[in-house]
Amino acid sequence: MRAVVCQHADLEVVDLPDPTPGAGQVRLTVERCGICGSDLHARHGIDAWADMAAKTGYERFGRSDQPLVFGHEFSGRVAEYGPKAKGSIPTGTPVVALPLVRGTEGIDAVGLSLHAPGGYAEQVIAQESMMLAVPNGLPTDVAALTEPMAVAWHAVRRGEVGKRDVAIVIGCGPVGLGVILALKAKGVKTVVASDFSPGRRALATRCGADVVIDPAEGSPFAGGEQRGHVVEAEAAFELAVSTREKLERLPVGWWHVWRLGEKLGAKPKHPVIFECVGVPGVIESIIDEAPLFSRVVVVGVCVGEDRFTPAMAINKEIDLRFVLGYTPLEFRDTLMMLAEGELDPRPLMTGTVGLAGVDAAFTALGDPDAQAKVLIDPRSDAVTP
Template identity: 55%
Template sequence: MRAVTVHEGALEVAELPLPQPGRGQVRLRVTRAGICGSDLHARHHADATADVAAEVGYPDFMRREHTVVLGHEFTGTVDAYGPGCHERWEIGQPLVALPLLKDGDAIQMTGLSPHAPGAYAEYVLVAEDAAMPVPEGLDPDLAALTEPLAVARHAVNRGDVSKRDVAVVVGCGPIGLAVLLMLKAAGVRRVIASDYSSGRRELATACGADTVVDPGQLWDLVAEEKGAVTSATTLFGEGLDAMHQLRRVPRLPWWSVIRAAQRLGLTPRGPVVFECVGVPGVIDDIVTHAPFLSRVVVVGVCMEPDTFRPTMAVNKELDLRFSFCYDPVEFRETLHLVADGTVDPRPLVTDVVGLDGVAGAFETLGAADRHAKILIDPWA
């Protein structure tokens, strides 16, 4: 079969043996595969990521010296079953699948390990138990976006975002746009997005952002939002003012009133900020400029060491949370949100290329202004 391999940062189309499904595995004929930002990073920074992965118990993440078939966002049709399968679906049934494959006693990350070739290919192997049928009529272009949208759904869940929260999305690349879509699907009424690229700001508007600005304007705008607290004096003063007013009422248990107000969300509450850039310095910029009591969800994958000022985060009582991947339920929920039209990710798809166009697509995405998600049709 034809596939795109990466070795020492070089992408090339190669002829590889047709993969044979092992026990409990299904071979899919790939219909669409997505180029992920982590693929762009892994092409050049795989070793740094592999070192961290090994520290957390996954020793098989790809390294630059390996020859790997990338591609962990995909959809395809059932082509063959391996031994021990339940054969749940007919040949030709469209599926999506969690990009995880069992290799003996080990679990491999499809498309990010030399032991589990990915979907930049005509065929890919998936675990039958990790596969899910694509609802009838769903466009393969949209089904292939299940994986990155599930990442965004998990990030929104990590932020505990309510409909009344102000949400701020920093960075409108593919993952930032996916977070935007999931915030609006969750009913969040006020979503502010920022990006230096005018093209990506247009995409953010298409994905439902209520306000889209250049990063230079972002924090002044957020500071104007109702309830935003931007100084310690204001925060402490509001507490003292509340006590002063409540204690004017004889025998009123002021502490119970304040607790009740907190439970009802009537006390100061910062925005939920999603860091979707993944380059050094962005976390510190958010910590420095976000209002007091903000929750910061780090979704961007920064491959280099970074710093921020903990004392600033402490003084502002910021919540700093990190988001990675998703669980199987979030993956399935995402697939069906797309299928029933609750989430419309069409603005994300800005091009479709064949295997011969993958190297060029990587270069385009590396300097993207108008592009978000470029999909691969291995049969084009």
């Protein structure tokens, strides 16, 4: 089969042996595979990722000197089952799969391990238990975005954002745009999006953002007071004193009412902020500018070292959360939302290339105004997205 191999940061189309599914595995014919921002970073920085993975106990992450086949956002068709597979989904059926496979030495991340080549190829191996049939005639290009949309859905769920909360998305690349789509699918009424790129701001509007900000001209946190957010420490002090004084007028102990309010979820209004940039300094800038009591969900992947002032986050009582991936249930639910039209990622899909065009696609994705999400069609002859 033909595949794109990355080694020493060089991308090359090569011929590889057809993969053979092992026990409980299935071989898929790849229909589409998305190019993820993590693939762009891995091309030059996968060794740093491998070092971090080793610290968490995962020693099988790919290295730059290995011939790696990227691609973890894929859709395909069932081609062949391995031994001990149930084979419950008929051959030829369009499917998607979580990018995890169980090998002889453990679980591997598809597209980021030498032991689990990814979807930048004509064929890919998936774990049968991680595979789902694509329902409702969902197009294979849209189905391929189940994986990145599941990342966004997981981030939104971890943010515990309510429909009446204000959600602020910092960075409108594919991750941020996916978060906007997931927020609107959840029914969040006010989504503020911020990005320096005019092209990405336009895509944010198409994805449903209610307010779109150029941070060079304004702050995404502006107008917080009008939304009921606490933006200054003195206002937080006043809130504590005035609430205590108002409860004092009630005929029962004020502490009973306060405790009941806490059980019912009463708390100062605050935005839920999604950091979708992954560049050093962004977390610090959010902590410095965000209203008090803000919840910050870090979705962007900053591989290098970063820094912020903990005392500032403490003084504002910032709730800082980091997210990774998704659960199998979230992956399944995302596929269902795509199939039912509750999530529509087509505004993100800005180009398609064949295997010979992957290098050019990587270059094009470096321009935020040129491309957002480029898909690979292994049967296409297109060399530019």
